[in-house]
Amino acid sequence: MSLEDEILVRIRPTAEETARIDAVAKHLVDFVRSYMDEHGIDAELKLVGSYSKGTYLANPDLDLFIMFPPETPRKELVDVGLKIGEDVLHGTRMYAEHPYTSAVFEGVDVDLVPNIHIKDTSHLETAVDRTPFHTEYLLSHIKEGQADQIRLLKKFMKGVGTYGAEPNVRGFSGYLCEILVLRYGSFRKVLEAAAEEWHPGIQIELEKAHVRLTAPIVFYDPVDGKRNVASAVHEDTFNRFIAASKAYLAHPDERFFFPRPRQPLPESEILSRTGSGLFRLLAISLGKPDTADDNIYAQVWKSQYALENKFRRFGFEVFRAVHGVSDGRVTLLFMLAHDTLTDSMLREGPSADGKNAQAFLDKWNEAGIVRPFIRDGKWYAVVPRQYTSAEDMIRKEIAQAGVGKNVPLDSLKVLDHDTAVKECDRLLLSELLDPREAWEN
Amino acid sequence: MSLEDEILVRIRPTAEETARIDAVAKHLVDFVRSYMDEHGIDAELKLVGSYSKGTYLANPDLDLFIMFPPETPRKELVDVGLKIGEDVLHGTRMYAEHPYTSAVFEGVDVDLVPNIHIKDTSHLETAVDRTPFHTEYLLSHIKEGQADQIRLLKKFMKGVGTYGAEPNVRGFSGYLCEILVLRYGSFRKVLEAAAEEWHPGIQIELEKAHVRLTAPIVFYDPVDGKRNVASAVHEDTFNRFIAASKAYLAHPDERFFFPRPRQPLPESEILSRTGSGLFRLLAISLGKPDTADDNIYAQVWKSQYALENKFRRFGFEVFRAVHGVSDGRVTLLFMLAHDTLTDSMLREGPSADGKNAQAFLDKWNEAGIVRPFIRDGKWYAVVPRQYTSAEDMIRKEIAQAGVGKNVPLDSLKVLDHDTAVKECDRLLLSELLDPREAWEN
Numbered sequence: 001m002s003l004e005d006e007i008l009v010r011i012r013p014t015a016e017e018t019a020r021i022d023a024v025a026k027h028l029v030d031f032v033r034s035y036m037d038e039h040g041i042d043a044e045l046k047l048v049g050s051y052s053k054g055t056y057l058a059n060p061d062l063d064l065f066i067m068f069p070p071e072t073p074r075k076e077l078v079d080v081g082l083k084i085g086e087d088v089l090h091g092t093r094m095y096a097e098h099p100y101t102s103a104v105f106e107g108v109d110v111d112l113v114p115n116i117h118i119k120d121t122s123h124l125e126t127a128v129d130r131t132p133f134h135t136e137y138l139l140s141h142i143k144e145g146q147a148d149q150i151r152l153l154k155k156f157m158k159g160v161g162t163y164g165a166e167p168n169v170r171g172f173s174g175y176l177c178e179i180l181v182l183r184y185g186s187f188r189k190v191l192e193a194a195a196e197e198w199h200p201g202i203q204i205e206l207e208k209a210h211v212r213l214t215a216p217i218v219f220y221d222p223v224d225g226k227r228n229v230a231s232a233v234h235e236d237t238f239n240r241f242i243a244a245s246k247a248y249l250a251h252p253d254e255r256f257f258f259p260r261p262r263q264p265l266p267e268s269e270i271l272s273r274t275g276s277g278l279f280r281l282l283a284i285s286l287g288k289p290d291t292a293d294d295n296i297y298a299q300v301w302k303s304q305y306a307l308e309n310k311f312r313r314f315g316f317e318v319f320r321a322v323h324g325v326s327d328g329r330v331t332l333l334f335m336l337a338h339d340t341l342t343d344s345m346l347r348e349g350p351s352a353d354g355k356n357a358q359a360f361l362d363k364w365n366e367a368g369i370v371r372p373f374i375r376d377g378k379w380y381a382v383v384p385r386q387y388t389s390a391e392d393m394i395r396k397e398i399a400q401a402g403v404g405k406n407v408p409l410d411s412l413k414v415l416d417h418d419t420a421v422k423e424c425d426r427l428l429l430s431e432l433l434d435p436r437e438a439w440e441n
Numbered sequence: 442m443s444l445e446d447e448i449l450v451r452i453r454p455t456a457e458e459t460a461r462i463d464a465v466a467k468h469l470v471d472f473v474r475s476y477m478d479e480h481g482i483d484a485e486l487k488l489v490g491s492y493s494k495g496t497y498l499a500n501p502d503l504d505l506f507i508m509f510p511p512e513t514p515r516k517e518l519v520d521v522g523l524k525i526g527e528d529v530l531h532g533t534r535m536y537a538e539h540p541y542t543s544a545v546f547e548g549v550d551v552d553l554v555p556n557i558h559i560k561d562t563s564h565l566e567t568a569v570d571r572t573p574f575h576t577e578y579l580l581s582h583i584k585e586g587q588a589d590q591i592r593l594l595k596k597f598m599k600g601v602g603t604y605g606a607e608p609n610v611r612g613f614s615g616y617l618c619e620i621l622v623l624r625y626g627s628f629r630k631v632l633e634a635a636a637e638e639w640h641p642g643i644q645i646e647l648e649k650a651h652v653r654l655t656a657p658i659v660f661y662d663p664v665d666g667k668r669n670v671a672s673a674v675h676e677d678t679f680n681r682f683i684a685a686s687k688a689y690l691a692h693p694d695e696r697f698f699f700p701r702p703r704q705p706l707p708e709s710e711i712l713s714r715t716g717s718g719l720f721r722l723l724a725i726s727l728g729k730p731d732t733a734d735d736n737i738y739a740q741v742w743k744s745q746y747a748l749e750n751k752f753r754r755f756g757f758e759v760f761r762a763v764h765g766v767s768d769g770r771v772t773l774l775f776m777l778a779h780d781t782l783t784d785s786m787l788r789e790g791p792s793a794d795g796k797n798a799q800a801f802l803d804k805w806n807e808a809g810i811v812r813p814f815i816r817d818g819k820w821y822a823v824v825p826r827q828y829t830s831a832e833d834m835i836r837k838e839i840a841q842a843g844v845g846k847n848v849p850l851d852s853l854k855v856l857d858h859d860t861a862v863k864e865c866d867r868l869l870l871s872e873l874l875d876p877r878e879a880w881e882n
């Protein structure tokens with residue numbers, strides 16, 4: 001039995017699991033239907049998502065759409081739709097791009113989503129309007145055996161850390177995995193394409209798209225050619241999937257599907273690596289942004305990039321940065337070439353023929369360590385550095401750095417090298433010091 | 442009397458000087474003419490250069506061309522021409538682009554240059570062939586009073602250090618000064634154009650040119666539109682002239698024409714500036730290249746740039762560099778942000794989707810201080826630095842740095858910060874530490 005067949009045995013839902021979820025789905029639809037009939041609500045019910053497509057791994061959520069007639073005003077359908085969710089499921093109102101109800105029904109997570117039953121994709125208004133079309137597209141195009149291929153791809157993506165469009169993964173959604181298999185034919189063929197053909201800017205389509213989009217990877221939605229299904233995929237995640245595909249094809253291993261949890265480095269190892277004098281750590285600890293979970297991660301990434309830019313702008317070379325969220329705080333951990341610098345730096349001025357040269361001369365003729373001189377068509381001067389300490393710089397500049405807007409700046413703590421080694425989470429320190437991929441554990 | 446009129450009084454040749462050089466020129470031509478008549482040599486004599494154009498400052502050289510008929514074989518004219526120089530002037534044979542004789546005649550430096558008397562500029566073969574046409578062009582286009590304007594511009598260019606096409610100045614030739622005044626009308630108008638309109642890539646022409654050339658400044662030769670008269674002008678000299686023009690127009694001063702000699706900084710000042718810990722000096726001393734003077738400077742500049750590149754490539758930031766030639770040795774003096782670096786550096790690897798990724802991974806998974814990770818689409822690793830000492834780096838890399846080819850590498854001496862402060866010429870140290878322009882002394 002091939003490795004992939006072995007994996008499938010482990011990840012394909014068992015007959016029992018399938019029977020159970022089928023039963024729950026049927027009960028759910030019947031239950032909602034009878035409530036609606038009782039209350040004279042005119043709408044169709046439609047199961048969408050991975051359960052409806054038969055591409056789920058285990059314990060799928062159920063996504064039930066309440067499809068109101070096209071002429072229904074949006075406010076009415078939202079009011080009525082949410083009320084159904086509350087009355088029937090005693091669920092919680094949620095507001096993503098679109099309001100819906102989230103609940104647990106017979107032990108299964110259920111999302112109940114009111115939307116408009118549009119007839120074709122030329123009238124798409126919101127992201128949820130597309131979802132039923134995704135289900136239809138997949139069901140009408142999937143070939144014998146491809147559901148298992150999709151399962152393998154999803155599990156692989158999960159294993160190597162590239163699954164999910166949320167901001168903490170910035171990766172490949174379930175639907176994207178499905179249409180990748182439709183496009184290339186099988187799990188292996190997707191990996192082969194990634195390993196051999198993909199490059200930043202790759203354009204993929206199943207149906208002819210009539211616009212051109214740019215991103216690390218563009219997969220034109222077959223039901224809406226103006227949309228990039230892969231828009232959430234970050235360049236780094238894209239490249240991680242390529243690297244994982246190459247590594248797997250060279251040496252297939254179950255660890256790509258079932259990664260072993262990362263073990264923190266032993267404390268002695270952390271001490272010897274951080275005590276080498278080869279680099280300096282600086283940790284920035286902040287309160288967790290007061291916002292939805294997805295948003296937290298978006299803001300943490302934004303903050304990390306913004307702070308990396310500040311470091312570089314002020315002459316502190318960043319070797320590498322990682323972040324972690326735990327215990328109500330966010331920790332951004334930076335590995336710097338230096339955390340203090342000498343007092344002087346080369347300051348590039350305006351071009352020598354330009355209008356602004358005089359201001360530069362006036363300023364640095366007096367204040368320069370070496371007054372202005374011309375090199376390669378520009379004025380330069382050796383000037384005193386604004387910050388010689390990275391910690392100092394961060395404290396003074398963080399308010400103008402462009403970190404996520406819900407990041408509470410009054411909660412700032414800056415941990416110098418020794419404090420960071422002592423106080424930071426050992427797993428986070430290990431991640432910084434030893435950037436192995438999930439499949440390498 | 443305006444400043445420029447005052448300057449003119451000081452730089453315009455006196456009536457006595459003019460009478461004296463006119464007399465020498467006449468004697469010279471008569472003397473050579475009579476030798477040629479005696480020996481039956483069929484050639485015309487023509488004075489060219491700044492004397493012939495009446496644009497000289499003082500004590501001009503005399504450039505006398507012996508113009509042989511077009512059918513004369515080049516070998517014959519060279520043999521005959523050089524023999525005239527030897528017999529008449531007892532001069533020295535010189536070989537620039539073209540052989541000629543150099544001598545002193547009645548106290549005046551004379552170059553006697555054999556060439557072909559071509560009828561028009563479509564038959565130009567060598568640079569000297571153009572010279573008589575330059576004289577003719579200038580004489581037929583110069584307007585009343587412009588000779589003095591040219592004198593002002595030449596003296597200004599000398600004063601600010603931008604005069605001369607030789608490799609140690611990399612500046613504006615006398616002919617270029619002449620045609621700049623023809624083009625813009627006067628000394629001031631040339632400076633105004635430079636201050637207000639010139640930018641790198643400026644294209645100037647007097648006669649329609651039918652090719653396009655690129656350089657910091659292109660002035661199409663009016664007698665040969667395929668040639669850039671300003672090809673020797675380096676970007677830095679170009680910008681120095683712009684800066685000088687702006688400074689002069691804002692505050693006219695005789696110092697632009699008669700700069701005071703630069704005074705070295707007092708020793709105490711040099712010690713306090715170099716002892717500040719704000720930068721590190723490194724001097725590289727080499728034997729003088731065994732070649733013609735012009736060539737020496739070309740090779741010294743080339744060496745300076747080549748070594749600056751080496752420093753940067755290995756992570757040593759160069760704030761500024763200067764060079765000096767004296768006592769048979771060349772000294773290249775560098776101001777560095779650091780002359781030693783930590784053991785680690787960020788190494789950029791191939792793009793993550795590329796074919797070469799595996800080699801990078803294989804190498805640095807083992808040898809890296811931090812093994813490879815993906816950032817912004819590329820592999821990176823934190824790796825040990827090849828050189829942590831700038832001195833070490835120079836000793837090992839200079840042979841592959843691409844310094845001038847006649848630079849004797851076995852004569853290399855590297856002077857560290859303290860030794861450079863002690864042993865380098867004080868004027869050179871001052872030039873590095875205090876990069877004032879000539880007119881600022």
